Amino acid sequence: MVEILRKHLQWLLLSSLVLALNACSSVQTTSSGVVGIDREQLMFFSSSELETEAQKAYADTVKEAGSQKSLNKDPKVTARVKGITTRLVAQVHNFRPDAVNWAWEINVIESKEVNAWCMAGGKMAVYTGLLDQLNLTDDELAAVLGHEIAHALREHSREQASMEVFTGAAVTIGSALLGLDEASQEVVSLVKDLGVSLPFSRKHETEADAIGIELSARAGFNPMAAVSLWNKMGGLSENKVPQFLSTHPAPESRSEHLQQLAEKVMPLYEAAKAANMNKANTNKATAVKTNEAGKNQLPALLPSEKQPPVKPPVLK
Numbered sequence: 001m002v003e004i005l006r007k008h009l010q011w012l013l014l015s016s017l018v019l020a021l022n023a024c025s026s027v028q029t030t031s032s033g034v035v036g037i038d039r040e041q042l043m044f045f046s047s048s049e050l051e052t053e054a055q056k057a058y059a060d061t062v063k064e065a066g067s068q069k070s071l072n073k074d075p076k077v078t079a080r081v082k083g084i085t086t087r088l089v090a091q092v093h094n095f096r097p098d099a100v101n102w103a104w105e106i107n108v109i110e111s112k113e114v115n116a117w118c119m120a121g122g123k124m125a126v127y128t129g130l131l132d133q134l135n136l137t138d139d140e141l142a143a144v145l146g147h148e149i150a151h152a153l154r155e156h157s158r159e160q161a162s163m164e165v166f167t168g169a170a171v172t173i174g175s176a177l178l179g180l181d182e183a184s185q186e187v188v189s190l191v192k193d194l195g196v197s198l199p200f201s202r203k204h205e206t207e208a209d210a211i212g213i214e215l216s217a218r219a220g221f222n223p224m225a226a227v228s229l230w231n232k233m234g235g236l237s238e239n240k241v242p243q244f245l246s247t248h249p250a251p252e253s254r255s256e257h258l259q260q261l262a263e264k265v266m267p268l269y270e271a272a273k274a275a276n277m278n279k280a281n282t283n284k285a286t287a288v289k290t291n292e293a294g295k296n297q298l299p300a301l302l303p304s305e306k307q308p309p310v311k312p313p314v315l316k
């Protein structure tokens, strides 16, 4: 009898979860590209809901860096970072045409942190620790920035926020039906069965690697630099890379995959070089803004690897 009741409750719970899933939408944020990223994503929020919060967080970050006099201190470095970003942004239409109209912005923040990110909507930051400690070539810097831009194009933070809400809702429903302790276990296994609660970070990292490397190649940056970049990252001592590498798969296995991806997109790189695309891209590129040191800071920025916290929107 208890067993029957239990089964019944499990079915109820499962139905509720399926209903919850129906309430969200399944989307493809990007085209698959040559690298073939083709995965449906479950989203509870609209892009604009998350972008609004991201803009606020970016504004705060830039404002704080400005008040600490750590914003875009070296014009040469800022120009270099902005130039590379502009070439990459000129290629985003290959994955999603609407991103061409995002209010792209990048700022360099003086900090020992080895970090860089791109928020929802195209707000980016690079920390000088990344440039100084890894002594990055332009190709390698493009690999980092391409990876970050890819996270934003795929809206990974929106997907992550959606999953957190979904998991929270599942636990609430389960608690109501089964009692808290039992519910935790039942829900965990059911959600796992549904295949929606698998670790996202690795999946997201793999997608960002693939799309980022294609963006780089299309922009005329050597895609092989992604391999040397991650080798350099792997060479940093642990206490130097807490933010950036904490969510990344082991550099060894990553190198191999990056190598394969680089070979795949090499023809795009060769074509970009041959057509001297770089110049043309820069000329017609979407404008990428940068705050000027010493002036009133216009806000705008957010990160991808360790971004400022963004308040999740309220689920409607």
Ligand SMILES: [Zn+2]
Pocket (backbone or CB within 6 Å): 147, 151, 204, 205, 208, 304, 305
């Ligand atoms: Zn990443």
